[in-house]
Amino acid sequence: MMTTVKDSFLDEIIEKYSCADRDSLIPILQEVQEKRGYLSQEAITKIGGLLNLPASKIYGVATFYNQFRFKALGKYHIQICRGTACHVKGSAQILLTLEQELGISAGETSSDGLFSLEVVACIGACGLAPVISVNGEYYANLTPEKTRKVLEDYRTRG
Amino acid sequence: MTKIFKCCDKCWHSEARPCPDLVDCILSGPLCHDDKECRDKISERNRSTARNTIRTSVLFIGTGTCGLAAGADKTYTAVKKYLENRKIDAEIVETGCIGFCAAEPVMDVQVPGKKRISFSKVTEEKVDGILDGVFSGSLSTDGILGQHDGDGLEAWMDVPGIYDHPFFAPQKRWVLPNCGIIDPSQISEYIVRGGYRAFASALKTKTPSEVCDILEESGLRGRGGGGFPTGKKLRFALNEKSEQKYMVCNADEGDPGAFMDRAVIEGDPHRLIEGLAIAAYAVGATKAYIYIRAEYPLAIKRLEEALEQARELGLLGHNILDSGFSLKIIIKKGAGAFVCGEETALIHSIEGKRGMPKPRPPYPSSSGIFEKPTVIDNVETLANIPGIIVNGPSWFNAVGTETSKGTKVFALSGKIERTGLAEVAMGTKLEDIIYEIGGGIPNGKAFKAVQIGGPSGGCIPKQHIGIDIDYESLKTVGAMMGSGGLVVMDEETCMVDVAKFFMDFIQRESCGKCIPCREGTLQMLDILKRITSGRRGETETAALQRFYGIVQLGKLAMVIKDTSLCGLGQTAPNPVLSTLRWFKDEYEEHIYNRKCPAKVCQDLKVFSINVDACKGCTLCAKKCPVDAIQGSLKNPHYIIEDKCVGCGTCLNVCRFDAVVVA
Numbered sequence: 054m055m056t057t058v059k060d061s062f063l064d065e066i067i068e069k070y071s072c073a074d075r076d077s078l079i080p081i082l083q084e085v086q087e088k089r090g091y092l093s094q095e096a097i098t099k100i101g102g103l104l105n106l107p108a109s110k111i112y113g114v115a116t117f118y119n120q121f122r123f124k125a126l127g128k129y130h131i132q133i134c135r136g137t138a139c140h141v142k143g144s145a146q147i148l149l150t151l152e153q154e155l156g157i158s159a160g161e162t163s164s165d166g167l168f169s170l171e172v173v174a175c176i177g178a179c180g181l182a183p184v185i186s187v188n189g190e191y192y193a194n195l196t197p198e199k200t201r202k203v204l205e206d207y208r209t210r211g
Numbered sequence: 212m213t214k215i216f217k218c219c220d221k222c223w224h225s226e227a228r229p230c231p232d233l234v235d236c237i238l239s240g241p242l243c244h245d246d247k248e249c250r251d252k253i254s255e256r257n258r259s260t261a262r263n264t265i266r267t268s269v270l271f272i273g274t275g276t277c278g279l280a281a282g283a284d285k286t287y288t289a290v291k292k293y294l295e296n297r298k299i300d301a302e303i304v305e306t307g308c309i310g311f312c313a314a315e316p317v318m319d320v321q322v323p324g325k326k327r328i329s330f331s332k333v334t335e336e337k338v339d340g341i342l343d344g345v346f347s348g349s350l351s352t353d354g355i356l357g358q359h360d361g362d363g364l365e366a367w368m369d370v371p372g373i374y375d376h377p378f379f380a381p382q383k384r385w386v387l388p389n390c391g392i393i394d395p396s397q398i399s400e401y402i403v404r405g406g407y408r409a410f411a412s413a414l415k416t417k418t419p420s421e422v423c424d425i426l427e428e429s430g431l432r433g434r435g436g437g438g439f440p441t442g443k444k445l446r447f448a449l450n451e452k453s454e455q456k457y458m459v460c461n462a463d464e465g466d467p468g469a470f471m472d473r474a475v476i477e478g479d480p481h482r483l484i485e486g487l488a489i490a491a492y493a494v495g496a497t498k499a500y501i502y503i504r505a506e507y508p509l510a511i512k513r514l515e516e517a518l519e520q521a522r523e524l525g526l527l528g529h530n531i532l533d534s535g536f537s538l539k540i541i542i543k544k545g546a547g548a549f550v551c552g553e554e555t556a557l558i559h560s561i562e563g564k565r566g567m568p569k570p571r572p573p574y575p576s577s578s579g580i581f582e583k584p585t586v587i588d589n590v591e592t593l594a595n596i597p598g599i600i601v602n603g604p605s606w607f608n609a610v611g612t613e614t615s616k617g618t619k620v621f622a623l624s625g626k627i628e629r630t631g632l633a634e635v636a637m638g639t640k641l642e643d644i645i646y647e648i649g650g651g652i653p654n655g656k657a658f659k660a661v662q663i664g665g666p667s668g669g670c671i672p673k674q675h676i677g678i679d680i681d682y683e684s685l686k687t688v689g690a691m692m693g694s695g696g697l698v699v700m701d702e703e704t705c706m707v708d709v710a711k712f713f714m715d716f717i718q719r720e721s722c723g724k725c726i727p728c729r730e731g732t733l734q735m736l737d738i739l740k741r742i743t744s745g746r747r748g749e750t751e752t753a754a755l756q757r758f759y760g761i762v763q764l765g766k767l768a769m770v771i772k773d774t775s776l777c778g779l780g781q782t783a784p785n786p787v788l789s790t791l792r793w794f795k796d797e798y799e800e801h802i803y804n805r806k807c808p809a810k811v812c813q814d815l816k817v818f819s820i821n822v823d824a825c826k827g828c829t830l831c832a833k834k835c836p837v838d839a840i841q842g843s844l845k846n847p848h849y850i851i852e853d854k855c856v857g858c859g860t861c862l863n864v865c866r867f868d869a870v871v872v873a
Binding site for chain 2: 120
């Protein structure tokens with residue numbers, strides 16, 4: 054059943070960008086990822102067909118940019134800011150806490166599929182460092198204790 | 212405001228027949244006919260848009276990214292609930308951030324007849340108390356930032372003006388005046404504060420070449436880091452002959468520690484759009500791109516709304532204000548590559564390719580997007596343009612230093628009391644920014660350095676903190692303006708660790724095209740890692756490499772600087788070079804004595820137990836992952852240094868503060 058949903062969505066995008074040129078490649082990849090959470094092999098092949106580009110070229114572009122992922126994310130996607138201000142205010146400790154608590158490294162998804170962890174360069178909330186965002190919701194001025202509490206809240210939500 | 216602004220049927224303005232005086236007409240119309248009723252209607256509407264007169268109370272909540280991170284959404288819900296429970300008829304306006312991050316969430320309240328008043332740190336539980344005070348007229352002084360100006364409005368007793376607050380008083384807000392003040396989702400609020408007048412007057416009264424003249428005369432230089440004269444860059448593209456030219460706004464604010472562009476777009480998106488439109492007119496570009504980071508979802512949303520409204524009013528699109536000039540602005544979302552801040556890489560990214568730089572010349576002004584003339588300017592640069600056109604170049608260049616004119620927005624963060632955005636005149640002393648605006652270092656710690664300019668910049672030590680900031684002076688101390696991020700560091704920050712942090716960042720972000728940057732930064736990072744790790748069980752070869760590495764570090768840095776293809780590589784060694792220059796003793800302490808004076812580098816920490824404080828609870832010995840702690844119940848414990856891996860578990864678990872780190 055999942056595949057039919059995927060197909061129709063991809064077809065919609067293909068339809069929408071039917072007269073698109075190469076410069077639409079990144080927006081198309083972004084749109085697919087926004088809806089699906091990641092770029093599947095199937096999606097890459099289809100987009101290649103649309104833009105008349107070999108899949109290798111598309112992978113070349115997609116793997117170049119940090120934004121694109123090729124695996125599904127957890128239900129709660131944690132982004133930890135590792136910008137300068139966050140670093141000075143101890144984000145390395147926060148990252149360590151997250152990794153220990155979740156039992157995964159940055160870039161991975163927990164085995165129960167609940168959490169995924171991503172390191173990002175700078176969220177732009179430097180005045181409130183250190184900062185993480187969970188599914189787009191920000192948590193500021195974190196300490197290891199506060200971080201554990203945030204995770205606990207999400208765990209109880211399930 | 213309606214789709215096409217019209218006061219009555221006598222106004223002939225339509226989509227097909229645009230009026231060249233639209234902006235003036237909105238401000239002080241009607242201009243094409245004389246009708247007292249229309250005039251009254253327009254002036255009444257403008258007074259209410261500018262909130263000079265209000266019928267019901269207005270509550271302003273700063274819901275920019277900083278505000279949201281501090282809990283502004285919860286504040287918003289609490290305010291809404293307060294008003295509903297007490298059946299108070301009031302308007303809630305979501306503004307961008309005023310730039311005072313440490314005070315977030317910020318809430319302003321304006322009740323009819325009185326001046327608008329600002330409160331800091333309004334978390335949800337404080338909402339009821341503050342609003343009770345405002346509506347009953349008896350304020351508690353706790354958390355008041357100050358009151359705003361307002362013609363003919365009654366002032367609150369004993370409340371200082373917000374611009375007398377030490378954070379705001381030394382600032383000169385030319386780029387940020389509307390941020391946190393206006394509703395960014397309403398174009399009318401920008402227009403009643405003089406917005407789009409510059410664009411309208413440029414279209415009506417100035418040729419593209421005259422616009423370039425004004426900008427050249429003003430002395431405006433690129434605020435994204437390079438500092439190239441903006442007027443000159445626009446003129447290069449203007450002089451190119453081509454059927455298609457492009458104007459690009461670089462909003463790919465990738466420097467960690469910089470967030471002024473985000474604040475401008477979230478809080479005052481039309482200022483950027485107006486600046487971009489004027490620049491596009493100056494080069495004759497009919498298509499413009501805003502290349503913005505995907506990490507800024509709120510800023511993208513604000514821009515989309517703003518572009519739509521500008522199009523509806525006829526300030527973008529075909530034959531703008533009957534001038535014959537047409538402009539289409541397209542938002543391009545970046546996909547998370549730091550190198551795309553480099554202009555040739557940015558162009559490749561817009562074209563749908565990997566964001567890799569290419570050698571210059573040809574410069575983008577002659578061959579950019581799809582090999583057409585292209586000018587790329589940063590958000591803050593463009594946001595300066597409307598002011599210069601309206602007030603003239605001599606207004607702008609009266610402020611600043613010999614070579615750097617106008618103001619610059621700095622993003623203050625790190626170990627500083629008042630974090631946030633500080634817009635000051637060029638030539639302001641660094642010291643004043645940190646101590647007067649920023650309020651100094653918190654918790655009584657000592658200032659160590661300030662890092663400026665992101666990964667391409669450098670660290671400025673205490674002895675140079677009196678420097679007057681401009682493009683040139685910063686270079687003399689081994690730093691650069693960059694985009695204006697100022698990360699303050701105190702005695703608890705390790706400078707070698709900071710250098711390692713930047714090298715790690717640059718190494719990951721290097722696009723891999725040229726070898727000096729790709730391989731060189733990796734080698735530099737390796738050397739720094741060796742310096743900061745491996746105290747325990749280090750082999751003799753590794754120790755030798757550590758000494759050898761430091762000999763090579765400076766040389767390697769110079770090779771990378773001289774031979775890299777683009778700005779990212781050429782400036783990549785700066786954080787290392789500047790820390791080596793000013794904090795050599797810290798490096799030596801790491802290398803020769805294997806100690807981190809700031810006690811940051813995990814591997815170099817030496818843990819011991821203070822026998823007088825230790826109660827012999829055995830907790831640390833139980834928790835130690837490598838059995839490096841010995842001792843019996845109720846007797847002081849000891850750490851065996853050779854076994855200790857420096858994980859810090861004992862320090863975290865000890866309830867008697869008996870574990871000491873040296």
